[in-house]
Structures are given as structure tokens and as C-alpha cells.
Amino acid sequence: MVASRLKPARIEHVVDGIRLRAQLSAAYAAEGENARSAVRSLLHGALFRGRMVAKERLEAGENGLAVARLLAQVADEVVAALYDYTTTHIFRARNPTAGERFAIIAVGGYGRGELAPSSDLDLLFLRAYKQTAFDESVTEYMLYMLWDMGLKVGHSSRNIDECLKLAREDHTIQTALLEGRRIAGDDSLAQELFGRFRKEVADRDHAGFITAKLTERDERHARAGASRYMVEPNIKEGKGGLRDLHTLFWLARRRYGFSQMREYVDAGVFTNEERNAFRRALEFLWTVRCHLHFITGRAEERLTFDLQPELAKRLGYGGRANQSGVERFMKRYFLVAKEVGALTRTLCARLEADQAKQSPKGLQRFLSSGRKRSAPVEAGFFVDAGRLNIESEDILDTPANALRLFSIAEKLDLDIHPDAFGLVSRRVRAFSPAWRKQPEARAAFLEVATSARHPGAALRLMNEAGVLGKFVPEFGRIVAQMQFNMYHHYTVDEHTLRAIDAMSEIERGRHTDQHPLASEIFPKIINRRALYLAMLLHDTGKGDGDQQIEGEKSARGACERLGLPQEEVDLVGWLVGNHLVMSDVAQKRDIGDPRTVAQFSKVVGNVERLRLLLVLTVADIRAVGNVWNDWKGQLLRDLYRLTEAALHGGRSDEEGVRAHLAEIAHGAKEQLLKDIGGARADVLQAWLDALDDGYWLNHDADALKWHALEVMRARTERAIPHVAARIREAQGVTEVLVYAGDRAGLFASLASAISASGADIVGARVHTSKDGAAFDVFSIQTTGHKPFGFNDPRALDALTSRLTNAALADHAAPPPAPPSRRNAAFAIEPWVRIDNDITPHATVIEASGRDRLGLLADLAHVCVEAKVSVVSAHIDTYGERASDVFYVQEEDGGQISNPRRIASVRGKLEAVLRAAEPAAPADPAKAPLAVGRASTAR
Structure with a gap:
């Protein structure tokens, strides 16, 4: 809400040009050519006063356009006074010839009479003909004086013919001259330039x-x-x-x-x-x-x-x-x-x-293609120059036609004509709520929202026109709504439309390489319409408490108004109310634990819902921004496969899942013995027998083979601890495995070593073999979300050496670094949840707070001090917020059951999280600007 406009400032009340020129002349009279310093001070003082007045008026509520114009006027007075001083006292042409005519022209935005506080002054030093000693001297003196005052000056020195020649060749120069304005010097010369420019350049070749x-x-x-x-x-x-x-x-x-x-x-x-x-x-x-x-x-x-x-x-x-x-x-x-x-x-x-001519290639959507008006495609609608238009404004007396406009355009793959688009935008504001229940309007909307072609593009046009939010008021609430965090890259409505784009692309087979499972199961989906409506409505609960609960309420209301059958209303409501569940389970829970899969299977209930939820989850994550990687995709695929098997087998209880896990483990062992056993089958068999069934669910077949080969090498060569790394470009991570003798604090020491190397830990799987060896696998990235060491093999060698040492002796965590200025802009409330109900075998600790380098290591060190062992760790970052989940056990196994110990651990973890908080909220007006970007490494 910009405050009301103030009374315009008169430039003579800000910078008095006459008085300024008198002061400059007085300085020259007193010091002659030695007056340069005094002249610079006078000019700089005038400029500074103007800026301060502009700043004060802006802070008092003046709009920025008026301020930009005031700043341009101030600059005009200073530049013109400098020109007059230069040509009167320093390089005076007492009898200037026609060839020595000279003018200073403001071009670009400054020429338009608008200047931002820290923008460049764009000046054209205009000569009549060839360069003379006079105009060269004036140009040089003025530029050095302006630079000495701290101004950034974009400049050129040309005559009229040169200006016109370059303008004909370069549209950027044309644009600059289009806004040209004389500041000082010969007015007739400036007007000659502007007149010839209009006649010889601007009046030609508009297209x-x-x-x-x-x-x-x-x-x-x-x-x-x-x-x-x-x-x-x-x-x-x-x-x-x-x-x-x-x-x-x-x-x-x-x-x-x-x-x-x-x-x-x-x-x-x-x-x-x-x-x-x-x-x-x-x-x-x-x-x-x-x-x-x-x-x-x-x-x-x-x-x-x-x-x-x-x-x-x-x-x-x-x-x-x-x-x-x-x-x-x-x-x-x-x-x-x-x-x-x-x-x-x-x-x-x-x-x-x-535009009368044929439009240039590639511009048909902006300029006429030469096509004439076609016959109507439907009553009241016709194709106009390749775009859908309406016969007359009366068509919109039937409100459903506002939706039919977009439905027909989508069906015929046409853009909307701007005349129709503008008319609908204006008329839709006055439509009564009753149109939302008209059968024709409902049908047209559902055709667009669930189109098999490009529903996202059509819905985006409806949103731009204001039709979507008016027809679906639940969606209208989130139009232009921003989420003030670093995780989401777009407004809520734009994120939703991008998610629909992503889902449509998956359906059309555009991403089979990145999303093989989602692409495979999409044709098997029965309730396709429910899926698209759930995606359209999935974030309508944002800003009203629990987004899933509130979103389900609003989604049900919208679907009932659209006249959907109750069964479909329930399905859309369920999808919206559970749209975060699958990603939370996949990324924050141990899916090798039978109880995790059993509980998730009960939430899902049947395979159709599982299919819908997977596609919804994948598209939702993809639409956030640059947060998708195949590591997350693999987690979702693993959870899907396990849940599908449990639901198909009819054994979604823990025992049924456990039996299925045992089958998977047995099959994986047999495959490894067949593939790489050979002469070292006894070494491999010993390794396979030392692993529990949960291990086989936490890694894909390629990883299992790599692990087995590395462990066989370590056992054969008796080289323990053993550290190995490999880059998995498709997954966007570097995997590092550490095979070592188990000891208290090992995980914390390894995490500290990784953080000290500048790597971001995005996933960790902690295993302890039955023969007492530790086998930890970390997935790491650079802070730019690329595989660590991808472009720097030496960094990977240094990390391997550091981890080998950390496996033998404790490695201190790097000291906490203060959050970046950008990260510190967010108020983040740290919290810790400790739960003994998720699994009977371990206590689950979830710690969430401001992300920073070394956070995971510091949290792990709390576990060391509390004498609890980390069984597995699940790491994720949501913009500025880290969310780390640990499955931990007491030293002798089992859960942490003592309430005092639980309270003590919680308190220490919260203290670590609060150590990442800035001392006070960042004040952009006072704090120094940070260099670089926030690190998400932990």
C-alpha cells in the first residue's frame, strides 16, 4: 500500500540551477583553473542534496515514479551546470563555427526522464561533424568530473550521421535514441538529430x-x-x-x-x-x-x-x-x-x-499472419488471425461462455485473441456465484482441467484472465500467494499449475527416463479426473493452519459444487488430505522397517490410491523448483514397490511385510552369489550372512553389488577401515561407503569429517553387521546440489583420506557458521520430536531447525554424549529449514524409555538447533551485505 501522492517537488527548491552556476563561476573567479576541487564539491553537494530530498520524500510516502523523475531533474541540473561551466570557463569557444556545435543528450531511461537512485547516467555527446579539439576536450573534462563525483556514466560521442547509421544497424541504439532528450548545448543540433531520427529510422520498418x-x-x-x-x-x-x-x-x-x-x-x-x-x-x-x-x-x-x-x-x-x-x-x-x-x-x-504486412517468422502470436476471419467454430466463437475470438460482448451475457472460450481454445489448440481475453477479464468480475453451478459451466471447466492435451497451459490462461479464481474460489484464495521460505520458488498458484504441467508430461510419456515407475503406472490409473482435480486443489489449504486438513475441506467443497459423485469427492478429498504423506514416509522413515511399510499400507488402503499418490507426489516435488533428484525418486519407487507387494499379497500387517522383506533379501543374496561369488564365494557368503533383512531394502541392486565388491576387497586384503566413493550422476549424488570396526561415536565422527570437507549430506544409511562391523553409506552433494567431487577428483581423494582417519579417531565438528543474510531473513522455530511408537526396535528422533554447515554432525554428537547409537539417519532440507531424522537405540539395544533421559536428549538437541539462530532479526537497512549464498551443507 503505497502512501498517497505528495505535492510535487519544484526542482528549484531542490537544486537551484541559477545559484549553482553563480557559485561555480565564483569558484573559478577565485581560483581559476585550480578551482577543480571546489567545483567538484559544489556539484557533488547539489547532487547529494537532491538525493537526500528524493529519499526523504520516498520515505514520507511519495511514489517511486515521482522520485525517479525528481532524481532525473537533479541530474539534469548538475550535468547542465557542469556543461555551462566547462564551456564558459575551461574550454570556451569564443567564435564557434557551424562544425563546433555541440550538445549533451540524455538517452535510455535517463532520456525518458526517470532515474533510479543508483542507476547509470546514459549520455550522448553529440557533435555536428567530425571530432574537434573543442568537443573532445569538453567531453573528456565532463566525464572525468562526473566520475570523480562517483557517478556511473554510460557514454558515447558521435555526430548525427554516425548516430543514424548505428541506429539502423542496432535496435538497442534505436531504443536509446527513441527516448533521447537534450540536457545542454546546441538545441538546433539536438532537434536536427531527433527530426532526422524520426524520419529516417523510427518511421520505417516498424515490424x-x-x-x-x-x-x-x-x-x-x-x-x-x-x-x-x-x-x-x-x-x-x-x-x-x-x-x-x-x-x-x-x-x-x-x-x-x-x-x-x-x-x-x-x-x-x-x-x-x-x-x-x-x-x-x-x-x-x-x-x-x-x-x-x-x-x-x-x-x-x-x-x-x-x-x-x-x-x-x-x-x-x-x-x-x-x-x-x-x-x-x-x-x-x-x-x-x-x-x-x-x-x-x-x-x-x-x-x-x-500491421498490414505479413508478420516476420516466429512472431505470429504477436503480429498479423495475414489470415482473414474464418467461419464460426461454434455459435458465438470464431478464429481471428489464428486465435479464438468472440462475436460480440453479448456472448458473455451467458457466463458459461467465459469458460467455453478456454475450453474451445484448448480443444482446437488455439491461443485466445487479446480482445476476447481482455473482455472476459473485465466481465468476469461481475458474474454472480450462481454461474459456478451451471451445468454448461461445470462441463466446460472440467474439460479444461482434465484435458489430455495441455491442461496446465489452458488453466494458466484462465488464471491470468481471472476466470479460474472466480469460478473456483478455493483456488482464487491462493492466486499470487507467496510462501515466505527458501524452499518454494514460485507463488502457490504458479506452483500448482507447474505441478499440473509436470503430471501431464508424465502422462504423455515425456519423462520415462526420470520417472520410469510413474510413467509405467499412469495408464493403469482408473480415476484420472480425480487425480487432476486433486492436483489443482492440493494447496488450497495453505495459510489456514494444517494445509492437508484445511485443503481437504476446501477440495471437498469445490468438488461437491462441481457436481461430482460422492465417491469421487471422497477420493479427491483423501488425496489432498494426504498429499504429503508419501514423501514424508519415503524421506523421513526407515522403509526397511516392516512397521513403516505396514502403517503406510493401512493409510493408502488399495493399489489405485497408491498409484494416484505416487504420481501426485512426484509431480508436486518436481514443481517446487530445483529440488528434485533421482535420490528422492529412488526412495519413492522403493516405498511404492514394497507397499504394492503388501497390498497385492493381502498381507499389509507387519508379519506379512516382514515375510516379504525376507523374500527380497533371499533373492538379492542369491543374485549376488551368482553374479560375483566365484572363487571368493566364501568371503561373500560371510558378508551376506552378517547383514539383517532391513539392509536389502535401503539400496538398489547396483548399490548392493558395489557394496559387496568393496567389502570383499577389504576383507580379503584385511584393509579395515575401508572407504570408497563413486559418483552417481543420474541420482545427482556421490555415494561414500565406510566399512570399519564399530565404536561409540563413529557416525558423528564420519559426519563431522564430511561437513569439514564442505559436502552436503543428503542421505545416510547406517548398518551394523552381526559380526560387529559398521557399514555406513552416505549420499553427498556440493552446496550447489551437484555430486560432490564431480568436477574435482582431488576433493574426493581428500574426503576419502579424512574419512579413513575419522573412522579410527573422533573428528571434531566444524564450528557453527552464522547464517547468511538471506537465510537469516526467516524466523525459524526449532523443534524436536522423540517418538517410541513408530517402530518397536528404536526411538525415532526428528530434529528440525535452521540449516547450516555441520548441523548433522552436531546433532549426532549429542547422541554420542547421551550414549545412544544411531541406527539410521534420514536427511532432508526444505530451503532454509533442515529436517533430520535419527533411529537410535540404547547402548545395550532397545528404545530410550526413561522420561528423564528423553527430556535431557531433547533439551540438548534443541540447544544445538538454537545455536544456528541469528542473535537478532536481520535488518537489511543496517546490516552489511553478505557475500555469497547460504550453504545448505550439514
């Missing part, structure tokens, strides 16, 4: 310019992030940001010669409402940008997590209900970005209507 700018925009979006709903957006270069608004300005000015907002309305390009939306978006984005520059003291364009709370506070966003101030502020940002997208569509439609 080529539009093609280049839209292509440039697409490339910029790809660099900054293809979605306008990324939770750390680039407010200048990102999709829906300031540069997109500037692109609209460039296209309109190039095509129509516009320079004022009212001209858009007068020419019919935008309605008055859209003109106001343009203005609101421009003011809001400029406000955010100016605050960012002043807070950081640099040209910061990325709205990072550590800066968002301060921005929310400065703009007056406080917490309400279940939304924090920062989440409310970011929701406003994303709604503005969405509005920018709608304005882009509108302007492109106008350009299309005005």
Missing part, C-alpha cells in the same frame, strides 16, 4: 523493430526467470517487471510516436481503465525499485528474501489473519506483474490490428 524488441524481451525473461511468479523476482528485468512496461512504451512510441500517457487512450490503444492500470503498475514498481536502491546503496534489482521484510515495512504492509506483512506485500507485487502481462497482450493486439 522489424517490434520483432527485435519482443525477441529481446523473451531472451531477457529466459535469463531472469521465465515466470513472473518467482518468489525472488527481478523487478527490472523479470517477467512482469519494469522493463516490460518500458517495452510497451518503446513499441507504442515507435509505432505511433507517443510520449504521453493520455495519447494511449486518445488513440484507442488502451482504455482509460487500462491507462490507469499502467500508471499504477509503473508507480508501484518504481517505488519498490527506489527503496531497493536506497536500502542497499547499489543498483539492486532483485527482490531477495532478506530485503522483502524491510520493503514490506517501509510500504506499510502489516500482518493480517494468516498472512504476514511480507506475504501481503509480495502478493501485491505479483498482482501488479499479472496486470503488466494483461497490458502487454492489449498492446500487442493493437499492433496486430495495425
Whole structure:
């Protein structure tokens, strides 16, 4: 909520140009050519005063656009005063010839009359003809003076012919000149440039310019992030940001010669409402940008997590209900970005209507393809230049047609015409709730939401138009909703639509290599419609307490309103209410434990639900961002196979699962003896007999073979401890095995050694053989989520040596490092849960808190001090939060049963977690900026 506009600041009240010139002349009169230092101080002082006034007005509630214009005016006064001083006192041309005419032109954004606090000054030093000693001297003197004042100056020195030649060759230079504005010097020279530029460049080849700018925009979006709903957006270069608004300005000015907002309305390009939306978006984005520059003291364009709370506070966003101030502020940002997208569509439609020529290849969606209006495809709908349009506004008197527009477009694989898109966006706001229950509307919506083609793309268009959230108000609640954490990369609605994209791609066989099981079982799914609706509604409970419980309630309400049979309503509700269960069990529980599989089998109930839940889970994780890897995929596949076998066999109790595990173990042993036994079959047999049945479920066949070969080598050569490592590129991890004599504190020592090497432990499997040997397997990555040592074999050699030493003697954990500035932006409440009901054989400890280097090792050392053994460890990170699960036993076996010991262990674990907390919340306005990114290594 940007505060109301203040009375505009008059530039003479900020920087008095006449007085400034008099002071400069006085300094020269007093010191002559030795006045340089005094002149610099006067100019810098004027610039500094202007910046301080701009900052004060911004903090008092002035919008950023007005501030940017004030800063540009201040820069104008300083540059013009410097030019006058230079040409009057330093390099005065007493009788200038026509060839010595000279002008200073502001170009780019500065030429538009807008300047961010830390942006460059883009200047063109314009000559009449060839370079002379006069203009070369003036240019050099001014540039050095501006640089000495600490300004960043983008500059060029050209004559008019050179400007026009380069503009014809380079659309970037064209764009800069399109916004040119004289600051000082010969006005007739500047006007000659602008006149010839309009006649010889800007009035020609509109299609080529539009093609280049839209292509440039697409490339910029790809660099900054293809979605306008990324939770750390680039407010200048990102999709829906300031540069997109500037692109609209460039296209309109190039095509129509516009320079004022009212001209858009007068020419019919935008309605008055859209003109106001343009203005609101421009003011809001400029406000955010100016605050960012002043807070950081640099040209910061990325709205990072550590800066968002301060921005929310400065703009007056406080917490309400279940939304924090920062989440409310970011929701406003994303709604503005969405509005920018709608304005882009509108302007492109106008350009299309005005474009007479065949559009350049690759731009058919923006400019006319030359096709004429076709016959209606259905009553009230027709194809217009390759896109679906509506005959008249009266069509929307039947609200169901708003949904039919998207349904028909999806069915025929057509884009929506911007005219129809804009009309639906405006009309849908007035629709009464009754339309949600109209049979035609329900049918059209379900066709789109469960399409076998590209449901995500069609739903995204409906969301952009405001139709999806209006028709499904449960979804409307999460539109532009941000989750203030480092785990989720997108807003809740964008994450949901990406999840639908991922699920549709799996169904169409696009990811058989990454998701072989999900691709294999999808054709066997019976309740496909329930699956797609569950995905659409799976996060509608976010922000209202337990997201699964609240999400199930909202999903049931939506499905009942859609008229689904009760059985389908129940299935969608169950999927939404349990959509996190499978990933939690796979990543946080020991699936080699019969009770874990038995309990999960009871939750699932039947194979159809298991299939639905696997596909839902895989697509949900993929849509989060860069968190998917095949390590997680393998965990999910293993849990699925075990549960499927238990459900198919009708023995989902613990004894049935245990019997099945024994069968798997027996089959795996037989296969290993057949594959690698040979002359060393006795050594291999001894190793196989020393392992319990749970081991065989924690590793795939390839890993079992690798383990057996390494252990046989160690036993044959009597080289214990033995450490080996291999890179599993497909899984995104490096696996490290340690075979050593068991001892108290071994796991903690090994974890400390790995953390000290700078590796991130993403998984750990701890085994103790029946003959007293320890066999621990770690899956590790770099902090950039790549296999550790992939590009640096020496790092892997050093880790192997360090682990060998750690297996023989305790290795101290690295000292806790303070969280990065970005990580410290989040308030994280540590917690510890200790449970004796999950399995009868061990106590399960779950510790969750702020992630940091060495956290796993520190938690493991608490177990050492408490004299409990770590049986297995399950490691995961959710952005800034770590969640580590340990299965532990007393020294003599069994669970920790003494309540005092449980309380003591909990207290010590909580103390370790709290050690990672910053002393006080980070204040972006005061704290120094951190270098580098947060480490997720533990």
C-alpha cells in the first residue's frame, strides 16, 4: 500500500540551477583553473542534496515514479551546470563555427526522464561533424568530473550521421535514441538529430523493430526467470517487471510516436481503465525499485528474501489473519506483474490490428499472419488471425461462455485473441456465484482441467484472465500467494499449475527416463479426473493452519459444487488430505522397517490410491523448483514397490511385510552369489550372512553389488577401515561407503569429517553387521546440489583420506557458521520430536531447525554424549529449514524409555538447533551485505 501522492517537488527548491552556476563561476573567479576541487564539491553537494530530498520524500510516502523523475531533474541540473561551466570557463569557444556545435543528450531511461537512485547516467555527446579539439576536450573534462563525483556514466560521442547509421544497424541504439532528450548545448543540433531520427529510422520498418524488441524481451525473461511468479523476482528485468512496461512504451512510441500517457487512450490503444492500470503498475514498481536502491546503496534489482521484510515495512504492509506483512506485500507485487502481462497482450493486439504486412517468422502470436476471419467454430466463437475470438460482448451475457472460450481454445489448440481475453477479464468480475453451478459451466471447466492435451497451459490462461479464481474460489484464495521460505520458488498458484504441467508430461510419456515407475503406472490409473482435480486443489489449504486438513475441506467443497459423485469427492478429498504423506514416509522413515511399510499400507488402503499418490507426489516435488533428484525418486519407487507387494499379497500387517522383506533379501543374496561369488564365494557368503533383512531394502541392486565388491576387497586384503566413493550422476549424488570396526561415536565422527570437507549430506544409511562391523553409506552433494567431487577428483581423494582417519579417531565438528543474510531473513522455530511408537526396535528422533554447515554432525554428537547409537539417519532440507531424522537405540539395544533421559536428549538437541539462530532479526537497512549464498551443507 503505497502512501498517497505528495505535492510535487519544484526542482528549484531542490537544486537551484541559477545559484549553482553563480557559485561555480565564483569558484573559478577565485581560483581559476585550480578551482577543480571546489567545483567538484559544489556539484557533488547539489547532487547529494537532491538525493537526500528524493529519499526523504520516498520515505514520507511519495511514489517511486515521482522520485525517479525528481532524481532525473537533479541530474539534469548538475550535468547542465557542469556543461555551462566547462564551456564558459575551461574550454570556451569564443567564435564557434557551424562544425563546433555541440550538445549533451540524455538517452535510455535517463532520456525518458526517470532515474533510479543508483542507476547509470546514459549520455550522448553529440557533435555536428567530425571530432574537434573543442568537443573532445569538453567531453573528456565532463566525464572525468562526473566520475570523480562517483557517478556511473554510460557514454558515447558521435555526430548525427554516425548516430543514424548505428541506429539502423542496432535496435538497442534505436531504443536509446527513441527516448533521447537534450540536457545542454546546441538545441538546433539536438532537434536536427531527433527530426532526422524520426524520419529516417523510427518511421520505417516498424515490424522489424517490434520483432527485435519482443525477441529481446523473451531472451531477457529466459535469463531472469521465465515466470513472473518467482518468489525472488527481478523487478527490472523479470517477467512482469519494469522493463516490460518500458517495452510497451518503446513499441507504442515507435509505432505511433507517443510520449504521453493520455495519447494511449486518445488513440484507442488502451482504455482509460487500462491507462490507469499502467500508471499504477509503473508507480508501484518504481517505488519498490527506489527503496531497493536506497536500502542497499547499489543498483539492486532483485527482490531477495532478506530485503522483502524491510520493503514490506517501509510500504506499510502489516500482518493480517494468516498472512504476514511480507506475504501481503509480495502478493501485491505479483498482482501488479499479472496486470503488466494483461497490458502487454492489449498492446500487442493493437499492433496486430495495425500491421498490414505479413508478420516476420516466429512472431505470429504477436503480429498479423495475414489470415482473414474464418467461419464460426461454434455459435458465438470464431478464429481471428489464428486465435479464438468472440462475436460480440453479448456472448458473455451467458457466463458459461467465459469458460467455453478456454475450453474451445484448448480443444482446437488455439491461443485466445487479446480482445476476447481482455473482455472476459473485465466481465468476469461481475458474474454472480450462481454461474459456478451451471451445468454448461461445470462441463466446460472440467474439460479444461482434465484435458489430455495441455491442461496446465489452458488453466494458466484462465488464471491470468481471472476466470479460474472466480469460478473456483478455493483456488482464487491462493492466486499470487507467496510462501515466505527458501524452499518454494514460485507463488502457490504458479506452483500448482507447474505441478499440473509436470503430471501431464508424465502422462504423455515425456519423462520415462526420470520417472520410469510413474510413467509405467499412469495408464493403469482408473480415476484420472480425480487425480487432476486433486492436483489443482492440493494447496488450497495453505495459510489456514494444517494445509492437508484445511485443503481437504476446501477440495471437498469445490468438488461437491462441481457436481461430482460422492465417491469421487471422497477420493479427491483423501488425496489432498494426504498429499504429503508419501514423501514424508519415503524421506523421513526407515522403509526397511516392516512397521513403516505396514502403517503406510493401512493409510493408502488399495493399489489405485497408491498409484494416484505416487504420481501426485512426484509431480508436486518436481514443481517446487530445483529440488528434485533421482535420490528422492529412488526412495519413492522403493516405498511404492514394497507397499504394492503388501497390498497385492493381502498381507499389509507387519508379519506379512516382514515375510516379504525376507523374500527380497533371499533373492538379492542369491543374485549376488551368482553374479560375483566365484572363487571368493566364501568371503561373500560371510558378508551376506552378517547383514539383517532391513539392509536389502535401503539400496538398489547396483548399490548392493558395489557394496559387496568393496567389502570383499577389504576383507580379503584385511584393509579395515575401508572407504570408497563413486559418483552417481543420474541420482545427482556421490555415494561414500565406510566399512570399519564399530565404536561409540563413529557416525558423528564420519559426519563431522564430511561437513569439514564442505559436502552436503543428503542421505545416510547406517548398518551394523552381526559380526560387529559398521557399514555406513552416505549420499553427498556440493552446496550447489551437484555430486560432490564431480568436477574435482582431488576433493574426493581428500574426503576419502579424512574419512579413513575419522573412522579410527573422533573428528571434531566444524564450528557453527552464522547464517547468511538471506537465510537469516526467516524466523525459524526449532523443534524436536522423540517418538517410541513408530517402530518397536528404536526411538525415532526428528530434529528440525535452521540449516547450516555441520548441523548433522552436531546433532549426532549429542547422541554420542547421551550414549545412544544411531541406527539410521534420514536427511532432508526444505530451503532454509533442515529436517533430520535419527533411529537410535540404547547402548545395550532397545528404545530410550526413561522420561528423564528423553527430556535431557531433547533439551540438548534443541540447544544445538538454537545455536544456528541469528542473535537478532536481520535488518537489511543496517546490516552489511553478505557475500555469497547460504550453504545448505550439514
